[in-house]
Amino acid sequence: MPANRTRLITLCAAVLLNIPTLAQQNQTLLATPTTVAWGFYSAKATPALTIHSGNTVTIQTLSTCGPPERLKSLGVAASDIPSYVDDIYTKVPTSERGPGGHILTGPVAITEAEPGDVLEVRIQKINIDVPWACNGFGAGRGFLPNDFPYSRTRIIPLDREKMIGHFAPGIDIPLHPFFGSMGIAPPESAGKYNSAPPWMHAGNIDNKEMVAGTTLYIPINSKGANFEVGDGHAGQGNGEVDITALETQLTGTFQFIVHKDQHLLWPRGETPTAYIAMGFDEDLKTATEMAVRNMITFLSEQIPNHPHLTRDDAYALISTACDVDITQLVDTKSGVHVLCPKNLFIATPNTH
Numbered sequence: 346m347p348a349n350r351t352r353l354i355t356l357c358a359a360v361l362l363n364i365p366t367l368a369q370q371n372q373t374l375l376a377t378p379t380t381v382a383w384g385f386y387s388a389k390a391t392p393a394l395t396i397h398s399g400n401t402v403t404i405q406t407l408s409t410c411g412p413p414e415r416l417k418s419l420g421v422a423a424s425d426i427p428s429y430v431d432d433i434y435t436k437v438p439t440s441e442r443g444p445g446g447h448i449l450t451g452p453v454a455i456t457e458a459e460p461g462d463v464l465e466v467r468i469q470k471i472n473i474d475v476p477w478a479c480n481g482f483g484a485g486r487g488f489l490p491n492d493f494p495y496s497r498t499r500i501i502p503l504d505r506e507k508m509i510g511h512f513a514p515g516i517d518i519p520l521h522p523f524f525g526s527m528g529i530a531p532p533e534s535a536g537k538y539n540s541a542p543p544w545m546h547a548g549n550i551d552n553k554e555m556v557a558g559t560t561l562y563i564p565i566n567s568k569g570a571n572f573e574v575g576d577g578h579a580g581q582g583n584g585e586v587d588i589t590a591l592e593t594q595l596t597g598t599f600q601f602i603v604h605k606d607q608h609l610l611w612p613r614g615e616t617p618t619a620y621i622a623m624g625f626d627e628d629l630k631t632a633t634e635m636a637v638r639n640m641i642t643f644l645s646e647q648i649p650n651h652p653h654l655t656r657d658d659a660y661a662l663i664s665t666a667c668d669v670d671i672t673q674l675v676d677t678k679s680g681v682h683v684l685c686p687k688n689l690f691i692a693t694p695n696t697h
Contacts, residue, residue, distance in 0.1 A: 370396070370397070370399075370400045370401070371400070371401045371402070371403070372394060372396060372400065372401070372402050372403070373402070373403045373404075373405075374393060374394050374402055374403070374404045374405065374450060374451070374453065375405045375429070376405040376406055376407055376429050376433060376448075376450045377429060377432065377433070378432055378433050378436035378437050379393070380393040380394075380450055380451070381393075381407070381433055381437065381448050381449060381450055381451075381575075382449045382450075382451055382452060382540075382573050383437055383441060383442040383443065383447075383448050383449075384442055384443040384444055384445035384446055384447055384448075384449075384539065384540045385443065385444060385445060385537040385538060385539065385540055386449075386452075386528055386529065386530050386531060386538045386540060386546055386548055386571070386573060387452075387530055387536065387537045387538060387571070388530035388531070388532070388533040388535075388566065388567035388568075388571060389533065389536075389537075390451075390452050390530070390571055391452075392451075392452050392453065392454035392569065392571065393450070393451055393452060393453065394451075394453045394454070395453075395454045395455075395456060395569070396453060396454070396455055396456070396601065397455070397456050397457065398455055398456070398457040398458070398601060398602055398603040399600070399601070399602060400455075400600070400601060401469065401598060401599065401600045401601075402453055402598070402599055402601070403470075403596060403597070403598045403599075404450050404451070404453070404574055404596065404597055404598075404599065405429075405450060405474070405596045406448075406449070406450045406524070406574060406575045406576075406577050406594065406595055406596065406597070407429075407430060407433060407448040407450075407575060407577075407594060408475075408478075408479065408576075408577055408592045408593050408594045409446065409447060409448070409479075409575075409576055409589065409592050410478075410479035410498075410592050410593075411479075412430065412431065412434040413426045413430055413431045413434070416430075416477075416479075416500075419479065419498060419499070419500045420500050421477050421500055425475055425476055425477060426475070427474065427475065427594065430594075433448060443539075444537065444539045444540075445539040445540030445541045445549075446540070446541070447526050447540040447541070447549065447575050447576050448575055449526060449540060449573040449574060449575035449576075450573065450574055450575055451571065451572055451573030451574060452529075452530070452569075452571035452572060452573050453571070453572040453573070453601070454569035454570065454571055454572075455569060455570050455572070455601050455603055456569070457603045458565050458568065458569050458570035458603050459565065459568060460565055460566055460567060460568070461564075461565065461608070462565040462603050462604060462605055462607075463562055463563070463564060463565060463603070463604040463607040463608065463609050464529060464562070464563045464564075464565050464570050464572070464601060464602070464603060464604075465560060465561075465562055465601070465602040465603075465604060466527060466560065466561040466562075466563065466572065466599055466600075466601060467560050467599065467600040467601075467602070468523075468524075468527075468555060468556070468557055468558065468559050468560065468561065468597060468598075468599060469557065469558075469597075469598040469599065469600060470557050470597065470598040471522045471523065471524070471556065471557045471595055471596070471597045471598075472522075472595065472596045472597075473503060473505050473520070473522050473577075473579055473593055473594070473595060474593075474594040474595060474596055475503075475593060475594045476502060476503050476504075476505060477500050477501065477502060477503055477593065478500070478501045478503055478510060478578075478579045478591035478592055478593040479498055479499065479500055479501070479589070479592045479593075480498070480499055480501060480587070480589050480590065480591060480592065481496065481497060481498030481499065481587075481588075481589055482496065482497060482587040482588050482589065483496045483588070484496050486588050486675070487586060487587045487588040487675055488584070488586040488587070488588075488674045488675055489586065489587075493587075501518070501591060503520065503579055503591075503593065505520075508520040510579060510580065510591055518580055518591065519580065520579045520580050520591070521553065521556050521579075521580050522556065522557075522577065522578065522579050522580070522593075522595055523552070523553055523554075523555045523556045523577075523578055523581075524555070524574050524575065524576060524577055524578070524595060524597060525549060525550070525551045525575075525576030525577070525578050525581075525590065526540060526548055526549040526550070526551075526573070526574065526575050526576035527547055527548075527550070527555070527561055527572075527573075527574045528543075528546045528547035528548030528549070528550075528563065528572070528573060528574075529546050529547065529563050529565065529566065529567075529570040529571055529572050529573070530546060530566060530567045530569075530570065530571035531544060531545065531546040531566055531567075532566045532567065533566075533567055539677075541676050541677050542625070542676055542677035542678040543623075543625045543676060543678055543680055544625060544678065545564060545566070545610065545611055545612070546563065546564075546566060546612075547561060547563045547612040549576060549676050550612065550623065550625075550672065550673075550680055551576075551578075551581065551585055551590070551672055551673040551676060551680060552614060552621070552623070552672050552680070552682055553578070553580070553581045553582075553583065553590075553672075554614060554616055554619070554621060554682070554684065555614055556616075557597075558616070558617060559614060559615060559616045559617070560614065560615045560616075561612060561613075561614050562607075562609060562612060562613050562614070562615070563609070563612045564608075564609040564610060564611070564612070565603070570601075570603075572599075572601065574597060574599070576592075577592070577593050577594055577595030578590040578591055578592060578593065578595075579591035579592075579593045583670050583671055583672060583673075584671050584672075584673060584674050585672075585673040585674065585675055585676075586674060586675065587675075588675040607647075610639075611623055611624070611625075611635065611639050613639065613643060614682070617687075618686060618687055618688070619684045619685060619686050619687055620640075620643060620648070620684075620685045620687065621682050621683065621684055621685075622636050622637075622639035622640035622642075622643055622682065622683045622685075623635075623636055623639065623672070623680065623681070623682045623683075624636030624637070624638075624639060624680070624681045624682075625678040625679070625680050625681075626678055626679065627677065627678055627679070628679070629671070629674070629679045629681070632678070632679045632680060632681045633669060633681045635681070636669065636681040636682055636683045637660075637663060637669065637683055639683070640659070640663055640667065640683040640685060641656055641659040641660055641663070643685075644658075644659035644662065644663075644685070645658075645659045648690075651690045662685070662689070663683060663685070666685070666686065666689055667683055667684060667685040667686070668683070668684045669681065669682075669683050670682055670683075670684060
């Protein structure tokens with residue numbers, strides 16, 4: 346075989362061997378004044394990072410607990426406040442903040458993402474970055490604003506080795522960190538969309554099931570998708586009734602996969618043990634109806650590897666074996682999710 350041809354074959358083989366490595370490329374996105382979106386999701390936001398489908402990104406985020414001065418006034422040691430928190434609060438112009446209050450890291454654009462596709466977000470790992478969390482409510486906010494017409498914030502120490510939060514003497518809370526806000530750009534016509542209410546783009550879903558090892562599926566509304574993440578929680582109760590959870594600073598590792606052959610109207614989730622359908626609306630009853638209908642659609646049209654149920658049977662299965670839970674009651678739009686256990690499906694999977 347000629348030497349030139351041998352070299353060409355060797356080069357092609359090397360390129361082919363490297364393709365899986367490129368598809369699994371890992372990158373890091375730190376929280377800085379130029380890599381955060383303060384209070385909004387937008388199709389027109391300039392990406393902080395552009396990747397390909399299949400890539401993995403480790404993303405650093407801030408809490409919703411406020412600037413260093415506020416944290417110190419609540420008793421947090423200066424040494425326990427990362428330096429990048431002050432950088433962001435002092436260097437992001439006021440004109441670039443809002444309309445919401447969440448400081449989100451991103452956007453991350455995925456080159457292959459187009460409107461009508463589905464973005465699969467695999468939440469691979471979540472680290473708690475600080476030994477504290479805050480919880481607070483404000484006058485006129487939360488689920489019971491008339492019962493608590495004033496503001497109060499407290500710090501909860503976190504033991505990251507034992508994974509518990511010391512809420513009060515004799516009361517420890519198990520830690521299950523997750524990101525309250527994970528979302529992409531809404532349709533371009535929505536403009537600079539407030540980070541507070543969840544919607545079809547996901548965003549501030551505050552779903553405590555979405556811990557490391559779970560997956561979020563989001564319908565893509567714009568070129569690149571523009572994923573953002575933040576609002577870290579060390580733990581939360583369903584409902585999040587006083588308007589905050591165990592708010593803290595998290596770093597997460599995510600793999601992003603674009604699906605061209607799937608179609609969604611609303612986000613859904615998946616854990617190792619359950620399928621999750623979601624609904625969001627200003628009215629709790631409407632949000633519940635949306636979540637139940639979305640689970641009916643999933644069971645009757647979309648469930649993978651198992652026969653699809655009739656809509657009648659899907660409705661009955663939800664009533665007899667699934668849980669309809671209030672996700673949160675305080676984010677302008679209430680959230681409801683239906684959790685359907687995977688161990689219900691014991692039949693032989695479809696082979697066609």
